Amino acid sequence: MLLAVGCGAWVSVRGLHIYTLLEVIDALAVLEFVERKRERRESLLPSAASVIPAAVYLVFGFLLVFTYNNIIVSVRFYGAYDQALNQLDARLFGMTVSAVAHRAAELLPRQVFRLAEVIYFGMFAQIGATVLICGFSSGAKRAVKFVGAILLVQSLALTLFYLWPSHGPYYTCVGHFDRLRFNLNSYIFQRDALDFARRLWMHQPIHTLPLCYYLAFPCTHLAQPLIVLWFLRRWKRAVALFAAYDVLLVASILILEWHYFVDVPGGIAIAAVVIWIVGETA
Amino acid sequence: MGLYTAATPTHSPLQRVAVLPALRSNLHFVVVGVATVALFPALVRLHLPLVWPWEFIWGFIRSVVLQSVCVASVLYVITHPTELSVIAAR
Numbered sequence: 001m002l003l004a005v006g007c008g009a010w011v012s013v014r015g016l017h018i019y020t021l022l023e024v025i026d027a028l029a030v031l032e033f034v035e036r037k038r039e040r041r042e043s044l045l046p047s048a049a050s051v052i053p054a055a056v057y058l059v060f061g062f063l064l065v066f067t068y069n070n071i072i073v074s075v076r077f078y079g080a081y082d083q084a085l086n087q088l089d090a091r092l093f094g095m096t097v098s099a100v101a102h103r104a105a106e107l108l109p110r111q112v113f114r115l116a117e118v119i120y121f122g123m124f125a126q127i128g129a130t131v132l133i134c135g136f137s138s139g140a141k142r143a144v145k146f147v148g149a150i151l152l153v154q155s156l157a158l159t160l161f162y163l164w165p166s167h168g169p170y171y172t173c174v175g176h177f178d179r180l181r182f183n184l185n186s187y188i189f190q191r192d193a194l195d196f197a198r199r200l201w202m203h204q205p206i207h208t209l210p211l212c213y214y215l216a217f218p219c220t221h222l223a224q225p226l227i228v229l230w231f232l233r234r235w236k237r238a239v240a241l242f243a244a245y246d247v248l249l250v251a252s253i254l255i256l257e258w259h260y261f262v263d264v265p266g267g268i269a270i271a272a273v274v275i276w277i278v279g280e281t282a
Numbered sequence: 283m284g285l286y287t288a289a290t291p292t293h294s295p296l297q298r299v300a301v302l303p304a305l306r307s308n309l310h311f312v313v314v315g316v317a318t319v320a321l322f323p324a325l326v327r328l329h330l331p332l333v334w335p336w337e338f339i340w341g342f343i344r345s346v347v348l349q350s351v352c353v354a355s356v357l358y359v360i361t362h363p364t365e366l367s368v369i370a371a372r
Contacts, residue, residue: 022348029355057314059343063334064317067325074328128350129357148310155313208333211342238357277306 051135054143058131061151065158066211070200072162073214078197081166085217085260093261098173101257105181108255113182116252120186123221123249126242130228133235145278146231152274153223160266161215167197168216169257176257186256218266219259222250226271230279 037044089096105113127150135143170176170190180187189212196210225246232238253259259267325332359366 019348022352025355026348026351029351059339061314063339064314064321067321067334068317070330071324071328074330122349124346125349125353128346129353132350132354133357145307145310148308148314151314152310155310155317203329205329207331208335209330211335211338235357235361237361241357241360277309 047136050140051132051143053140054131054135054147057144058127058147058150061147061154065151065154066213067209068158069161069212069214070196070209072158072165073197073200074203076162076165077201078165078214079167079171081164081217082168082172085166085262086169086172089261096172097169097254097257097260098176101169101255102173102179104255110182113184113255116255117184117186119245119248119252120221120256120258122245123225126225126228126245130231133238134231142231146227149227149231149274149278150224152277153220153227153270156270156273157215157218157220157223160218160270164217165214166216166260167194167214169260170194171216173257184256186258190257216259217263218270219253219263220267220270221253221258222246222264222267223271223274225249226268227274230271230275 033047034044037047086096086098130146131143134146168190170187171194173179177187177191192210193212193214196206196212197214199206225242229239229242229246232242250264253264254261322332324330
């Protein structure tokens with residue numbers, strides 16, 4: 001009763017917003033978790049200890065990944081292989097990502113693009129949820145192993161980015177920012193990424209390391225969810241749900257012009273390599 | 283007999299085979315370790331500051347944590363539907 005009153009008050013204060021819904025669900029989940037621990041007379045410390053090391057490792061690892069993005073862009077021209085990837089797309093698939101995305105923008109309503117953006121950024125929740133599930137169901141070691149696999153994906157991708165730097169279809173798209181029909185956060189991030197990449201490549205002074213992700217090939221935005229599927233493979237329903245989400249994720253990645261078509265098989269390939277590396281023990 | 287025992291290898295082939303999976307499963311520690319050690323010289327050489335935008339990072343972490351707890355809870359209920367009646371009854 002108290003909880004219902006609390007949730008109602010929270011919704012009235014914050015208004016009906018997606019984050020209010022998230023906060024209410026989270027509050028319910030945390031209270032239920034604490035209540036069950038209390039009923040079983042178990043301490044909360046072991047549960048915290050099964051998740052916190054992996055979470056800290058993930059944050060530290062991603063800081064490294066973003067920093068190395070900046071380092072690579074400072075020494076290698078970020079768009080050196082973009083034209084080649086765009087031409088490869090045209091040759092293999094008979095079309096380019098930019099052509100498809102701008103055609104979709106003409107045909108589809110703004111809400112579809114907004115949903116695509118929510119799906120695109122929602123990928124990070126898959127990683128966070130998998131850390132929680134692995135930690136609570138199998139212990140800290142497995143959660144750390146999952147984060148390790150994600151970081152291996154990133155390190156392989158950064159190595160390929162160093163060898164064949166490519167930025168994304170929005171770089172090769174002629175007049176990309178003038179042709180946009182909708183205002184989306186993705187486009188702000190793309191504009192910022194291009195701006196920072198240019199500044200870093202020209203060695204202009206910067207005061208803060210930007211948290212930008214410059215690489216297109218291979219698509220880590222797909223490789224990471226594939227690692228998630230591998231680690232959750234015992235949870236059949238979760239895998240089915242995430243697999244369906246990932247199909248929409250690929251479509252979102254493409255219509256928002258984050259990656260080339262060929263980045264997708266590239267992402268699948270590095271996920272396969274990482275699964276081969278950690279597979280037997282994961 | 284004593285001479286034959288002394289010539290026998292101290293580690294069996296089985297032990298040697300087990301080293302490879304252990305190396306593979308801990309490879310990420312090696313990669314992250316090497317990347318961490320190499321980070322500072324690289325930043326100094328390129329005149330890049332070791333200053334991260336912490337305000338943005340905390341905001342991002344908060345948002346991802348909120349979403350992750352929500353997704354994990356929903357997944358738990360989907361994979362254990364009988365738990366929903368227990369939660370509802372409470």
